[in-house]
Amino acid sequence: MWWDENLLALFRRNLQPTITYWSVFFSFGLCIAFLGPTLLDLRCQTHSSLQDITWVFFSQQFCLLVGSTLGGTFKKSLKLCLFILLICSLTISLVFSIIPFCKHVGVLAMVMAVAGLAMGNIDTISNMQLVKIYQQDSAVFLQVLHFFVGFGALLSPLIADPFLSDTNCILSNGTLNGSSNLEHIRNSIVPHHPGNVSHYVLPLHGPVLTNVSYAFWIMAAINLPVPIAVFLLMYQKGMVPGCDRRRGSLLSADELAMETQKEKEMYDEKKPGTQEEHIHKEGHAVHFLCCHNKKFWNAPHTFFAIHVCSAAILFMTDGLVGEYSGFVYSYAVEEPLSLPHKTAGYLPSLFWACITLGRLIAIPVSYKVPPRSMLLFNLVGMSATFLFLILSQNSIPSLFIGTASLGLFLSSVFPSMLAYTEDILNYKGCATTILVTAAGMGEMVLQILVGTVIQAQGSYSFLVFGVSLTVLALSLFMVLLVLDNMHPRRLEGSPEKSPEPANYPDRYQQ
Template sequence: MWWDERLLGLFKKNLQPTLTYWSVFFSFGLCIAFLGPTLLDLRCQTHSSLQDITWVFFAQQFCLLVGSSLAGAFKKTMRLCLFILFISSLVISLVFVIIPFCGHVGVLAMVMAIAGLAMGCIDTISNMQLVKIYQQESAVFLQVLHFFVGFGALLSPLIADPFLSDTNCIQSNITQNGSANLEHIRNSLVPHHPGNHSRFVLPLQGPTATRVSYAFWIMAAINLPVPIAVFFLMYQKGMVPGFTHRTGTLLSADELAMETQKESDRSDPGVAAQENQSQLGSHGLSLCCQTTKFLKAPYTFFAIHGCAALVLFMSDGIVGEYSAFIYSYSVEQPLLLTHKTAGYLPSLFWGLITLGRLISIPMSYKMTPRSMLFINLIGIMVTFLFLILTQNSVTGLFIGTALLGLFLSSIFPSMLAYTEDLLNYKGCATTLLVTGAGMGEMFLQILVGMVIQTQGNYSFLVCGVSLSSLALTLFIVLLVLDSIHPRTSGGSSRKPPELGREAVPYQR
């Protein structure tokens, strides 16, 4: 059994905050995936062109990066983190309610920018708090966390699908001309790549007929229990003004992590000596919070941050560019798939990412994050090579897409757990890793789109091989940094999987 009593005990001890963070990440996933399928209906609602409406993508993605960076300033106490999570999850529900009333593309972009800020805060804080609570056991719980974002991202397009327009939702004389290939247009829309839309001409004036507002209101109702759950956790901890109910003292995230660590290590005979050594010689425990100690950090401290962020820049960039361009690649030479068949490819890709995150939950208990990362990064590169070798095969494309989704699924939570292990689980790297991943998803999509436009359709797979090879190379550099990074900076207490789960922690 991959779930032992000690891990179950940690989970029960932190049950309410853990379930709350998981639910908030479901809210994040619900909000991140609805925009693509509903974009044509929102275009009709705002009477805007395709080039104008795609700026809504940019507003959301850019503010998500800003929110991810700013949220790192809220890591001092759980009190402030819970307040930010409550506001952010409530904002997402309000955004779903407000979107149907946005009649201008500028107003819609502003609303989505606010949603992006909330999503960025959720992304950073949820990852950071789980890392601080579970520390060396965080890999399993981070995999569950990222399963929930995948589940939310899988659910929102399914909710929206029954309410999407089957014909052009702006009725005019040229409606019939633009309606025949409406599904093709919807699948071809690529964020941050306006040149991809210039060949489509759709009406801008005329009466609007769309039912997509019902989808947004359903998602608002589904998301409403999330801020309620955060509010209830705040109430349980006695931090709601005007309420005196208190089941216990509210600890900071660091204090909660320390209590959890003490509980899990109570039976280990070497813990006391290890703690004394850390207190005497370590500058890594508070390295993230104290400027003077931060400036005295070894160069490997900064290099580990940079390498890990760049690996995620590449891997999340691959997720963004593959999901954006796989449809367009498959309907062109040499495959020439029908629009309906090609439309299954993005769904297959995201479905296997969600399935892969579910499979990674038990795997992360048996394998170290480093091993999972190495297997995944090699798998991504081999999959792209397989796609190049089978570029004329439809079956090969579907198999490669499925494998790519599986290998990409667990990279972010595994990298976060591994990097924080090197830096002694203080939440140091979370903000940088989340920001680096988001930047990769946005900017590499633009870069690959430009390469495809100038070099041709075949360059799509060549870009994938190049990015995956670079990600693997950077990870190897990270392994070298791991071997030379000073272990007196905090003394990781990670347990090797081959020693029983009750074994004494080893010194790296």
């Protein structure tokens, strides 16, 4: 049977929280992708220069990193996690509603900073809770989770597109108002790298004609069911003050994970002597302890090396997502390809569409294929794609084929790496915060670095940089495989002899 009965039973038991976390991640995706297409209209709304408005990206991304780190501090309490998700999902709808009223770029930056904090908490908490619920079976559910963020990121530009200005939305005499020029500027804007638009001069004063406000209000309305879903989950768990629907069900995340493990033991009919029974005897209270464990610093050296290695890989791969989507247009319109602006504008859309498609494909694949095999396939595919792009750099069809291929290979790297790393570390939960933060840092830092290199060395360095990062990421993954074999399969701080590796289902056998 394609779907394992035990896993299906576990999914049914956790149906409402799982769907809630998926929907919250859709809210995250909806918020992360709207800023790029709407930035020129927001520039008109705030009467700011291109250089000033692009720093709004920085305020969002920096606070997203802060929020990702803060989200990891709430892992002890399921009640607190759900409350934070409720506040954050409501905040995103509120941000969408407020943006049309921001008439100064400083106010807009502060609003986007608040949105970034909300997005960061959502990112860490949703990943962390799914890992805690499903543990060794979390890979497939993490793939669904990241499909929803891709779906939201694909939807928000489509919602905004009909309301974007076709001409310069600040009316001023003597200014070039052609739609082709504005479309070129819109595709050239790269987050965290305002220098790439410094040579464009657009008017700052005059009447503003833009309908982009309607797009934000539509997105605010689309997002409203998400906080409602979180509230219903809190109500179902008896976490709403004054509601005694399920008194006594205020489970912490650790208790929820303990019940999940007990259920899986009941379904799988574990034999005596397995790791699951050993952990049960030792007590589940220490199962998810990580940085707060008093013996944390006495952990094996491989414990720290695994965190560093996994974080570095995601730093590079998520950085590649931001780098490629941000600079592929600029690469295509310059020599030797010299694509027309409109044709080159399809490349970022194709890239994101293939990322979303790849995450959809990865859902059934991750059920049969273990995370480390998927990671190896993806990283080899990414390296091969960049080599193909370099060898065929004068071919326009090859650029489109390579863009689609790279999107497919990059799509499932993050959820697979998260599932694999937590698997190595016995699902203690602290890896999630570190990996989410490292991925966000990579997306922000590498765009600045690549933009600087391209300006100094030319567009060809765009592909050279991609090959270097993918080969380095693949090399680090080989190191991670060695660390996996070296790392003891036991609870850190347990004095007893390390138990044998967990007896995973057949689909996880290597």
